[in-house]
Amino acid sequence: MNYINEDIFPKNYKHLDVEKKIIQEWNKENLYSNFNPDTTKKIFSVDTPPPTASGYLHIGHVFSYSHQDFIVRFRRMRGEEIFYPMGWDDNGLPTERRVQDYFNVKCDPEEKSVENILDKIEENKKNSSALKVSRNNFIELCHIVTTEDEKVFKELFMKIALSVDWNHEYTTIQDLPRELAQKSFIDLYEKGFVYNTDSPSLWDPEFQTAVAQAEIEDREMPGAFHDIRFQTDSGESFIISTTRPELLAACVGVAAHPEDKRFKHLIGKNAVTPLFGIKVPIFGSELVDMEKGTGILMVCTFGDNVDVQWWQENNLDTRIIVNKYGRLDEVDFGSKGWESKSPEEANIYYSRISGKNLKQAKTEIVEMLSNKDNFEDEPALVGKPKEITHSVRFYERSKTPLEILSTRQWFVKLMDKKELLIEKSNQIDWHPDFMRKRFENWTENLQFDWCISRQRFFGVPFPLWYKLDQFLKPDYNNPIVANMSDLPVDPAEDTPLGYSESDRGKPNGFIGEKDVFDTWFTSSLTPQIGGKWDKDDNFLDKVFPYDIRPQSHEIIRTWAFYTVVKSALHHNEIPWKNVIISGWVLDPDRKKMSKSKGNVVVPNDLIETYGADAVRYWAANARLGSDTANEEQIFKVGKKLVVKLFNASKFVLNGAPESIDIKNITEPLDLSTVHLFNEYLDQITKNMENFQFSEALNKLEDFFWNYFTDNYIELVKNRSKFNDYGQKTVSGLTTLRLILENLLKLFAPFIPMITEEIWGWVYRDNNVNYQSIHFEKWPEKINLNFKDFNSEPLIIAREAIGAVRKEKTNLGLSLGAEVKKVSLIINKDIQSILNNVIDDIKDASRSQSIVIKTGSQEGIRASID
DSSP, rough: OOOOGGHHHHHHOOHHHHHHHHHHHHHHTTTTTOOOOOOOOOEBBOOOOOBBSSOOOOOOHHHHHHHHHHHHHHHHHTTTTEEEOOOOOOOOSHHHHHHHHHHTTTEEETTTOOOOOHHHHGGGGOSOEEEOOOOOHHHHHHHHHHHHHHHHHHHHHTTTTTOGGGEEEEEEEHHHHHHHHHHHHHHHTTTTTTEEEEEEEETTTTTTOEEEEEEGEEEEEEEEEEEEEETTTTEEEEEEEESSGGGGGGGEEEEEEEOTTTTGGGTEEEOOHHHHHHHHEOOOOOOTTSTTSEEEEEEEESHHHHHHHHHHHTTTOOOOOOOTTTBBBBBBBBBOOOOOOOHHHHHHHHTTTTBHHHHHHHHHHHHHOOOOOSSSSSOBBBBBEEEEEEEEEEEEOOSOOEEEEEEEEEOOOOOHHHHHHHHHHHEEEESSSEEEHHHHHHHHHSSSEEEEEEEEESSSBBBEEEETTTTTTTTTTEHHHHHHHGOOTTTSSSSOOOOOOBBBTTTSSEEOOOOOOHHHHHTTTTHHHTTTTSSSTTHHHHHHHHEEEEGGGGGGIIIIHHHHHHHHHSSSSSSSEEEEEEEEEEEETBOOOOOOOOOOOOOOHHHHHHHHHHHHHHHHOTTTTTTTOHHHHHHHHHHHHHHHHHHHHHHHTTOOOOOOGGOOOOHHHHHHHHHHHHHHHHHHHHHHHOOOOOHHHHHHHHIIIIIIIIIIIIHHHIIISSSSOOOHHHHHHHHHHHHHHHHHHHHTTTTTHHHHHHHHHHHTOTTOOOOOOGGGGOOOOOOOOOOOOOOOHHHHHHHHHHHHHHHHHHHTTOTTTTEEEEEEEGGGGGGHHHHHHHHHHHHTEEEEEEEEEEEOSSSSSEEEE
16 A cells, blocks of 8 residues: 655645645636536526725625635535626726726816826826816726726635636626616617606715615714794794705695694695795695604605605695705796795895705705794794704715705616515525515515616716707607617717717707616626626526525615516516525624725735635634624634644645545444544535535534544544554544545635645646546545444544543643553443443553543543552
8 A cells, every 4th residue: 555755745834825826726727717508517607796896895895705605616516517707897986986086087078088188187186176087088097997996806806716717707897798788778668667757866966866766875864853934825824843944945835644633724725935935735644744843844846755755646836946966056936836925035035045055055044044034023933943863865875965856867667566576586595584575675665666877977878869859859758779789889979870970969860868877787687797698609598597696685675686677577587596695794893894984904914914715714604694793813713724724634644545445444433433524524515505604614613623633633643643553554544534535625615725735735746637626526425334333432532532631631731641541430321332442542541551430420531540
């Protein structure tokens, strides 16, 4: 029998050197980029999240992307064909903001393009004001920034050993994704699922774009109730309590609960707004909360969603005073729709707030309402404002509260599809299952159709043009839709069929749609983009529905929801069979890490200090759906595991047989160890099959530390390494190597660098057909004739050697100290089992003799002479 020589082992484990070498080997061998769509094997497809290409990746990205890689590596070792693409989401608002800040520029579509835009920016460096650049130059700058960001992102993902198929890398602004996004729109348009209308929409004054309901977050903000006295046109008075007095000029009605005895008699009458003298109807609505404020409300266009509903249901007038910049527009009281009891006074009052932002306008109008000189009797403001904390809606990336403005936008019809979407969700397995409820709750509580148009520049444009009449008025109801064969198109540069560029913007000519798609409109197509929808020999049919969608829980309402929408509306199908939900990474104060909060940790330092395997180990300790803290102690434990595996492998492999013949495993302790390994293997495999990688790792570590390294190796060390006991030695050596190799395979999905390194010691240099451990077969049950032995001999031997160690510690002896005699006091029921492994226990105890005594009722006790 030939044995492995220790010359092949490095002295120490230097994680940076090893990890760099391993990555280079994988790249050279193109290890993970060989997906075969025509395989006869089962395809396991992953709808990978495309991270936003803006700025940098933080530890939260490493956390969640490692989770999907654990699953992928397991499935690959199970013999499945892996489709594991990676994309970059580079056309969103964050990219535009980053470009504006990075280059100190501002996009102005009226500006002319220049060839040397970077030179112009360099010239403008001394100027504090932003340089105005054309739409094309701005897009050019966006491409420059995202290209560089994506290189850095890819480098980090390779550092943490993601086994991505980089042959299927894409960006959402490339030709194919743009083509498929436009194809998606045209398909929905032809099915009657999209429409455009001028209607109240959520608007962010900071980013100056419409936003969707799913992009909103509520934040607790300080505010105040202002009690304002209104009068009816018959002279009765009542008090409205409002947090938004700055919208007084936009008041179009007053609402009270029809059962509220205080105001029931006012319903059907008209109220007159203070300062502006506009007559507005008082109507009843059961939506009014009688306990909130004074129980009677001012209805404005538009303060909130309920205002929109009342405006529609009661056919109220429209008075919009807030513009897209979050400032108050000019208004002419006395003109149509702005009739007033005293137009001149109303215009004087309004002139004091016209052009101001909303905060300035609030201060000014509160001063006017509290000034008695502005009223015949007493001021309209009753008492001082009452300070409160209330929930205010924001676009999730903005610092400015949202407004509701009447703008022309494109929408996908969803309000009539809630049942369909919930039905699709129920066909998907959610991990953990309770996350399904978040999807259902979001769907059931939808208040708007999906607004998909954005007033931005770096994005996928709508494939549309509009005819102009002789007065240059666009025909929005009959858009000119691009032909599928012409996609992708840019309506700002391309012309529709039947027109020439000279017709652009001319009477009876055309204009191109200026808006671009909401970034989620493209991101929700990741299954179709990865699957090359209708582009590549039914490629999509081979990977769709995908096996898993890994993502975090806060974007269930956006990415998961919209992807289900697209799949249902395009294919009447679910996009994936399983959704794998990760939690958040929390800072030491248990707060979510995010770029906006400035509390993120950049992972490169952690990788430098502890190694990629240790960082992955930290990520693997988190259960799906559960938040985890960025605790340095876990990284240290991960590094300790890697070093222990390194050292244990050197010990086991040094002098081990070059080949494994399981028929050589004959000794009771060895058979028992294999039997126990089989039991652990079964549980670990089931955990991995159910995407419970954290539970799998916990079981794996339990066996590795508590049985294999700390006990079995110590028990068998003497007869396998330091003495030749003939067949007993061969049995021990064989078992050690067999268990180690299986453990390496089990650890491989979690800590792929160290396992690849150790595997290479034995196999890479000795085999021209070397196969990476990550393409080895996942361990299967080791079939031995256990001769009626089960796991008990190892468990009892572990307990016995533990009792000896405890007694040595009590006597102040080192664990390796040699002693003359050890007595084991045991329960007689285990005596026959103990007898089978007593020689190994004696050797591990470093005792000249060992005596078994019965009499213990609780476990095993040891005494030393």
